[in-house]
Amino acid sequence: MAMSLSNAEELLFRQVHPSGLNAGCPCSSCFMPSKSDNGQLSVDRSSITTAEGAHERYTRxxxxxxxxxxxxxxxxxxxxxxxxxxxxxxHPTLPDNPAHALADFSAHGLSSRRMVAKELKRLAITRGRLFGVS
Structure with missing residues (x-):
């Protein structure tokens, strides 16, 4: 069984596709798992990688x-x-990624997931972009 992340201050990095940005701000859907994600949002751990390192691994x-x-x-x-x-x-289709983690939305229905995603978007925008290509 996967270990729960316990360091409350640890940042979890979320990649945002170019289509998910509007005037430099991410859409709330960027912070919600898609149907194919089985209720799990992929993130990378700041205790293991940097925002730039996570971006490099993802785009590579x-x-x-x-x-x-x-x-x-x-x-x-x-x-x-x-x-x-x-x-x-x-993994047969994914590159090795020791920093990979999951945010588990599975206990939430679609309406609740949307509300949570809006709040996560607000928090992420408040913190600001941690890495990005110009």
Missing amino acids: AGRRSAAVFGLSVAEFLACGIPCFEDPTHD
């Missing part, structure tokens, strides 16, 4: 990201979203 795998935003474990928990370590190793 052929995925697109225009910005990295961050939220603390405490901010996720305040919204009722527990976070768990989920390092990827020897």
Whole structure:
């Protein structure tokens, strides 16, 4: 079983696709798992990597990201979203990523997920972009 993240101050980095930015700000949907994510939002841990390092690893795998935003474990928990370590190793389609973690939205229905995503967006914008390409 995955270990729960316990350092409330640790930042979790979220990649934002270019289409998810509007005037430099992320859309709330960037902070909500998609249907194919099984209620789990992928993030990277600041205790293991940097925002720039997370961006490099993500884009090296052929995925697109225009910005990295961050939220603390405490901010996720305040919204009722527990976070768990989920390092990827020897995965058939994903690059190795020891910093990978999951924010678990599975206890929330769609309406609740949308409300949580709006709050997470607000918090992320308040903190500001942590890394991004111009």
